[in-house]
Amino acid sequence: MMEIRTPKTHKAKRVLEKRAPKLVENGKKTLILHGTKTSATLSSVLMELYRLKKGGAIKYSRRNENIRPFESGGETSLEFFSQKTDCSIFAYGSHTKKRPDNLVLGRMYDHHVYDLIEVGIENFKSLLSFSYDKKIAPHEGSKPFICFTGEGFENVPELKQLKEVLTDLFRGEVVDNLNLTGLDRAYICSAVSPTKVFLTHCAIKLKKSGTIVPRIELVEVGPSMDLVIRRNRLPNEGLRKEAMKSSKDKPKKKVKNVDQDDVLGKRGRIFIPEQEVGKTPLPDKSKGVKRERREGKLKKKNKEEGSASKKHKESE
Amino acid sequence: MDTEMDQIYQIDVGNLLAFNPNHRFSSAPSSREELVKECVTEGTKLVQAIADTLFNFPSTESVDGPLVQLPPPTTKLPREKHLPRPKPPTKWEEFALKKGIQKRKKDKIVYDETTDKFKRRHGYDRVNDDNDIPIIEAKASDEPGEDPFAKRLDDKKKRVDKQQQNRLQNLKSAAKAGALPSHVQLAASALPITGTKAQPKKLGKEELGDVAGLAATSTASGGKFDKKLPGEKPPKKQGKHHKYLPVVPRYGWVDEEKEQTNKVLGKLLSKHSHEILNVGKAINMYNDKKEKKKSGRSDKLKPKKDITKKKPYANKAK
Numbered sequence: 001m002m003e004i005r006t007p008k009t010h011k012a013k014r015v016l017e018k019r020a021p022k023l024v025e026n027g028k029k030t031l032i033l034h035g036t037k038t039s040a041t042l043s044s045v046l047m048e049l050y051r052l053k054k055g056g057a058i059k060y061s062r063r064n065e066n067i068r069p070f071e072s073g074g075e076t077s078l079e080f081f082s083q084k085t086d087c088s089i090f091a092y093g094s095h096t097k098k099r100p101d102n103l104v105l106g107r108m109y110d111h112h113v114y115d116l117i118e119v120g121i122e123n124f125k126s127l128l129s130f131s132y133d134k135k136i137a138p139h140e141g142s143k144p145f146i147c148f149t150g151e152g153f154e155n156v157p158e159l160k161q162l163k164e165v166l167t168d169l170f171r172g173e174v175v176d177n178l179n180l181t182g183l184d185r186a187y188i189c190s191a192v193s194p195t196k197v198f199l200t201h202c203a204i205k206l207k208k209s210g211t212i213v214p215r216i217e218l219v220e221v222g223p224s225m226d227l228v229i230r231r232n233r234l235p236n237e238g239l240r241k242e243a244m245k246s247s248k249d250k251p252k253k254k255v256k257n258v259d260q261d262d263v264l265g266k267r268g269r270i271f272i273p274e275q276e277v278g279k280t281p282l283p284d285k286s287k288g289v290k291r292e293r294r295e296g297k298l299k300k301k302n303k304e305e306g307s308a309s310k311k312h313k314e315s316e
Numbered sequence: 317m318d319t320e321m322d323q324i325y326q327i328d329v330g331n332l333l334a335f336n337p338n339h340r341f342s343s344a345p346s347s348r349e350e351l352v353k354e355c356v357t358e359g360t361k362l363v364q365a366i367a368d369t370l371f372n373f374p375s376t377e378s379v380d381g382p383l384v385q386l387p388p389p390t391t392k393l394p395r396e397k398h399l400p401r402p403k404p405p406t407k408w409e410e411f412a413l414k415k416g417i418q419k420r421k422k423d424k425i426v427y428d429e430t431t432d433k434f435k436r437r438h439g440y441d442r443v444n445d446d447n448d449i450p451i452i453e454a455k456a457s458d459e460p461g462e463d464p465f466a467k468r469l470d471d472k473k474k475r476v477d478k479q480q481q482n483r484l485q486n487l488k489s490a491a492k493a494g495a496l497p498s499h500v501q502l503a504a505s506a507l508p509i510t511g512t513k514a515q516p517k518k519l520g521k522e523e524l525g526d527v528a529g530l531a532a533t534s535t536a537s538g539g540k541f542d543k544k545l546p547g548e549k550p551p552k553k554q555g556k557h558h559k560y561l562p563v564v565p566r567y568g569w570v571d572e573e574k575e576q577t578n579k580v581l582g583k584l585l586s587k588h589s590h591e592i593l594n595v596g597k598a599i600n601m602y603n604d605k606k607e608k609k610k611s612g613r614s615d616k617l618k619p620k621k622d623i624t625k626k627k628p629y630a631n632k633a634k
Contacts, residue, residue: 002484005501013499020498021397028396088396110398123348147362148335149355163335168393171331180371181381183332188359192341198355204363213371216364218356235394243394 019086023247027173028107031078031087033060035067035094041124042093042101048127048223049091052201055141056172058085067092069104070231075113083111089169099230105165109243115235117161119197119227127201127222136203136219138185143178145204146170150191158229159191166199186218192226200224325365330389332370334362401495406486446472525549533557 007013018026032050034042050059060081068074069092078090088108095101101121107114138144146167152159170187183204190198201222206214235243257269326335339358341351375382405413412419426443428435435443452464490496519527529551532539538555565571 002488002502003505004484004487005503006499016499021400023400025396107394108396109394114394143332145332145334145363145366147333147359149339149358149362150341151337151339153335154337164391164393167331167333167391171393174330174389176386177383178370178386179378179381179383180375183367183370186359186363188355188362190339190341190355190358192351192355193343198351200352200355200359202356202359213368216360216367218360218363220352220356224352240394242398244392245399246392246395247399 027056027171028089028168029085029087030057030169031060031081031085031090032057033062033064033067033081033090033092035092036063036065037095038063038093039095039101041121042095042103044126045101045103045121045124045223045225046091046093051127052222053169053172058087069106069113069116070118070233078106078113079108079111082108089165091169102230103227105162105169107165107168109235109239114239114243115161115165115233117158117165117232118230119162120230122226122228124225125223130221132203132219132221136184136205137221138203139182141172142182142184143172143175144170145183145186146189147186148189148191150197152191152194152197153189156191156194157234158232159194159197161232161234162197162227162229163189185222188218195229197227197229198224199227325362327366327369328390329366329369330387331391332366333389333391334366336362401493403490403495403497404493407482525552529553 007016030049030053032046034046038046046059050057064077066074067077069078078092082088082090088111090104090106090108092104092106093102094104099118099120101124102118103121104116104118106116148163150159153163154160166187166189183206186202186204188198188200188202192198200220201224202218203221205217205219207217209215234240257271259267261267324338326337327333336358341354346354370384373384375384377383411417422437424437425434426437427433428443435441437443446468449465449468452468454464458464487496487500487502491502496502528548529539532542532551533553533556535542539551540555544550561572561576563573565573
């Protein structure tokens, strides 16, 4: 026996529609959590990553013992959380003797693990240790510039995957229009060696130059760390092909009150609300009335004087 | 550091992404600050390159600042969910397609002939309201005892139920194709009893508590030492249930206590002993016992011993 369950409130319906698969997707949300043991550096890395991605990230504070991303059975908890919070990227931190300061960045497709990459964090500098002019501090949720330097990102397959994952992680929402005054942050990733990537977060200072294009100056503000590639798991080919599929058609946006007529061309309809002449609230001109009264009085006086003088003149 | 660097960067303006594939970091590690400086300068060059293209876009002025139309991103990244799957046509849609029935838009206001007015189609004071019919003319096919108004209501209920079933079937086939609409969930309610189509009655919270209380009373100690689940409340009437009869009987009522004791006494003293003994049963029991004794079989079922089988190792212990 099956029964149909529909949401009873409008809010619930809107949430379900937001989470449904669509042609043009929402920005990916990040889930940040940690395992049984974390070190001081790792917990501050996770905290700062959460702060950098404030609008689109969820941080869990409890430790999760049964999550082992690289083992076959250890992903069920992650997939459950991904389903519950609608997050498709996760950052899982753990600290063991064999893998100190370990961070696993992973992505989900349809709430199942798509790919994973494990990095070790070295030489971490927290954002609190950087001193800079507070005026240039980047705002929360601004769209960042992402820069990759180094031939490693092209030649080494693990670094290629890391480049893709970092782009996905830092990208935020895909926008049509961008406000040029709101550009204030940049992530710089440099492949210093085939296994090591230096990641830093900088604020952007726009300086006057002769042309419309301002001169860019970068000031390091945020956390900076070295990422050492450990393990990784690439998505299997079939899944990758399916995930990369995109529909060519643009979603037909229905424009209301506009229709095409063969004879008359494009026609639109305008609705004018009922004019209730008797009910329109008149502006409160009590002060103005006073001024008008004063002015009116003045005018009258002048007129009288004028007419008086005229009379006087006439009488003369 | 190479002095000659290929100046072609891979820029994706839609993502504000830039990639310089040609820079080589010196394998001999200079000091950390030098490395950091080098990375930042390289980064600055890349950001400058993106900004060059970005600020040259046609911009529109808005309240917050110059707005620029970004091109769609060029780097392909995997989707987070599958593409929405096409919904299979419902049974009505298939039928309509086959017959060539077009959808026609219904007006909200319809002309009502009985009152010569325009009334709305659905809602308060609607056209063709079922409750408004004052007289139903009897047809030759009508049975004399049947209430036509009740029949109309009944028919409507049947139609609504049938439609609900059809809707369920359509949703099931959509779910099979993976295209269930986002706001609908199909949930399996209680499983049917095998053999019958009747659904087992769902016990509510209070009823479950009552049943648990009954089970507790059936124990000798009234459920006092039963293992309780976390969160389970103690039964409403704790302890054993005793019914105490009134000591002084009510005026005009039978003395219940007297009756009770008389009953017990009667059984003990066998005043009506022929009523106590079930003669037939006694005879049967006696006969059964006699027969069993004769055949030598006991009540208990024992496995038949096979005498022909030889016991191995019977002579071993010697």
